Amino acid sequence: MKTAVITGASSGIGFAASAELIQKGYRIIGIGHDPARCEEAEYKLRMLSADADVTFLCGDLMQQREVERVASQIIQLLQDRNENRLDVLINNAGCVRSWYTTTEEGFEQQFALNHLASFLLTYRLLSQLKRAQGRVIFTGSESHKHMRMHWNDLMLTRGYNPLTAYKQSKLANILFAKGLNERYLGDGITSYVVDPGLVCTDIGCKNTGGLVDWVWSRRKKHGVPPEVPAKTYAYLCETNPAPRELYYHLCKPNNYSCQVTHENAEKLFALSEKLCGIQYPSWIKT
Amino acid sequence: MNVMITGASGGLGRALANECGKRGYNLFLTDINAQGLKSIQLGLERQFGVTVTTAACDLTRDESVDALMNVIDTHQIRFDMLLNVAGLDFEGGFLERERRDIIRIISLNNEATLRITHAILSRRREGNPFYLLFTSSLASMYPMPLKATYAASKRFLLDMAVALREELKDKQVNVLALCPGGLATTRESMSGIAAQGFWGNVTTNPLEVVSRQTVSRLKQRGGIYIPGALNWMLTFFGNLLPRRWVAAAIYHRWNKAQKQWNPVETSSAGSV
Numbered sequence: 001m002k003t004a005v006i007t008g009a010s011s012g013i014g015f016a017a018s019a020e021l022i023q024k025g026y027r028i029i030g031i032g033h034d035p036a037r038c039e040e041a042e043y044k045l046r047m048l049s050a051d052a053d054v055t056f057l058c059g060d061l062m063q064q065r066e067v068e069r070v071a072s073q074i075i076q077l078l079q080d081r082n083e084n085r086l087d088v089l090i091n092n093a094g095c096v097r098s099w100y101t102t103t104e105e106g107f108e109q110q111f112a113l114n115h116l117a118s119f120l121l122t123y124r125l126l127s128q129l130k131r132a133q134g135r136v137i138f139t140g141s142e143s144h145k146h147m148r149m150h151w152n153d154l155m156l157t158r159g160y161n162p163l164t165a166y167k168q169s170k171l172a173n174i175l176f177a178k179g180l181n182e183r184y185l186g187d188g189i190t191s192y193v194v195d196p197g198l199v200c201t202d203i204g205c206k207n208t209g210g211l212v213d214w215v216w217s218r219r220k221k222h223g224v225p226p227e228v229p230a231k232t233y234a235y236l237c238e239t240n241p242a243p244r245e246l247y248y249h250l251c252k253p254n255n256y257s258c259q260v261t262h263e264n265a266e267k268l269f270a271l272s273e274k275l276c277g278i279q280y281p282s283w284i285k286t
Numbered sequence: 287m288n289v290m291i292t293g294a295s296g297g298l299g300r301a302l303a304n305e306c307g308k309r310g311y312n313l314f315l316t317d318i319n320a321q322g323l324k325s326i327q328l329g330l331e332r333q334f335g336v337t338v339t340t341a342a343c344d345l346t347r348d349e350s351v352d353a354l355m356n357v358i359d360t361h362q363i364r365f366d367m368l369l370n371v372a373g374l375d376f377e378g379g380f381l382e383r384e385r386r387d388i389i390r391i392i393s394l395n396n397e398a399t400l401r402i403t404h405a406i407l408s409r410r411r412e413g414n415p416f417y418l419l420f421t422s423s424l425a426s427m428y429p430m431p432l433k434a435t436y437a438a439s440k441r442f443l444l445d446m447a448v449a450l451r452e453e454l455k456d457k458q459v460n461v462l463a464l465c466p467g468g469l470a471t472t473r474e475s476m477s478g479i480a481a482q483g484f485w486g487n488v489t490t491n492p493l494e495v496v497s498r499q500t501v502s503r504l505k506q507r508g509g510i511y512i513p514g515a516l517n518w519m520l521t522f523f524g525n526l527l528p529r530r531w532v533a534a535a536i537y538h539r540w541n542k543a544q545k546q547w548n549p550v551e552t553s554s555a556g557s558v
Contacts, residue, residue, distance in 0.1 A: 277328065
């Protein structure tokens with residue numbers, strides 16, 4: 001049985017992707033931050049199939065110590081049941097914030113959750129991924145285009161704008177995926193970014209309020225249901241041999257920003273390593 | 287520049303610590319939350335490479351502050367700046383709150399602030415200017431029904447700041463009272479802002495701007511800093527009206543807002 005770890009799995013795109021993968025026979029380890037929503041999602045996913053194997057872990061991935069704790073729990077689960085192998089890691093958890101807010105480490109929350117959490121979690125699961133020749137998938141966004149990294153002010157303290165912070169974090173996702181591919185394709189780990197398109201989820205209404213909430217609750221009505229992008233995740237998990245492009249929309253490769261360069265990917269990698277206090281290995285031990 | 291920040295693991299404390307880190311200051315952080323201190327220390331060191339020292343301390347207890355001063359004296363640390371951020375509030379009416387909780391507001395917001403301020407002022411670097419911040423609140427400008435104790439405790443800090451500024455002028459001490467409106471620092475405060483609707487949103491100040499301006503103003507001249515043009519105008523015109531009228535208007539607004547919102551304890555930095 002293949003195993004997939006999915007962050008932000010208790011609602012929206014993460015939940016739909018989990019449902020899709022359960023139907024393909026995957027074991028799901030879902031992560032969410034609200035215990036009540038996790039419980040509800042776990043129940044709903046179990047109902048989908050008689051032999052559905054679903055475990056939910058709760059954690060606020062914005063905080064690095066929570067990522068560490070959840071990662072240890074995942075590794076324990078994989079050791080117990082999966083010969084310590086992980087086939088798919090979907091870094092999907094994301095948020096929008098109306099205001100400049102910081103995590104316990106003092107990092108801007110959108111950057112911390114949308115990028116740094118996945119940077120740290122992927123690092124902790126590298127050898128599990130290598131054993132299964134696994135795939136790492138990020139939830140990106142078309143909005144990463146027309147954006148550049150604010151290298152001198154990644155946390156946007158000089159002038160915060162919710163949309164700028166969001167777009168930058170989504171550009172960071174592609175840069176990170178590119179960096180991963182440059183390092184670990186040889187180890188058999190392939191990374192992708194999915195552009196889900198405009199999807200009807202509650203991302204803009206959770207802990208935002210004000211204008212962001214108002215705009216998003218109108219905009220989301222024009223979005224497709226989360227089941228539509230979920231198909232792309234399943235496609236990237238199931239297709240053999242592994243698809244070769246970086247950025248996918250509706251199961252097809254798509255163009256990404258010209259900001260996605262080797263130099264920018266390296267720069268982000270080095271900065272993120274510093275902010276997480278880790279060093280990605282040049283060769284993964286298994 | 288050696289800076290002491292109290293309440294450093296809360297929202298405003300972290301933002302001010304970030305601002306100081308960006309400016310390359312050495313930081314001495316205290317908070318009651320030891321785990322939070324560890325996290326913000328890691329974050330600051332990784333982001334800015336500055337020297338960060340942390341010590342968990344319950345500022346409401348004399349022995350705890352004495353112990354902290356012992357540590358400081360052993361290492362002979364001298365300070366150039368003190369940012370008083372630690373403070374708390376319990377939402378809700380006077381009679382709906384526990385007696386102890388009401389007293390805790392005063393013991394942290396006022397007593398503890400005096401305790402640490404006196405201790406650190408006596409350990410300032412001789413012959414250098416010293417910068418002293420009191421985190422008051424927009425709430426200090428009026429008597430506030432349903433937040434009576436909190437507003438009064440913040441008024442105390444505002445008056446302290448104005449008075450000490452004159453008293454310590456000759457000793458090269460700059461004193462600033464920060465009087466922000468709402469600050470989106472925690473999930474609770476964000477939901478509080480949302481519950482107040484339009485007025486909640488327009489009186490909320492961007493945290494990154496407030497922290498940058500606070501440190502700049504403190505270094506330049508001190509005084510009273512009310513962030514946001516609208517907040518400043520509300521204060522100005524509010525002060526022209528009889529205090530009873532203002533209190534009545536505030537009661538009307540808060541009573542309505544609180545009906546739509548479950549009261550939550552917010553133990554972070556000062557916010558309306």
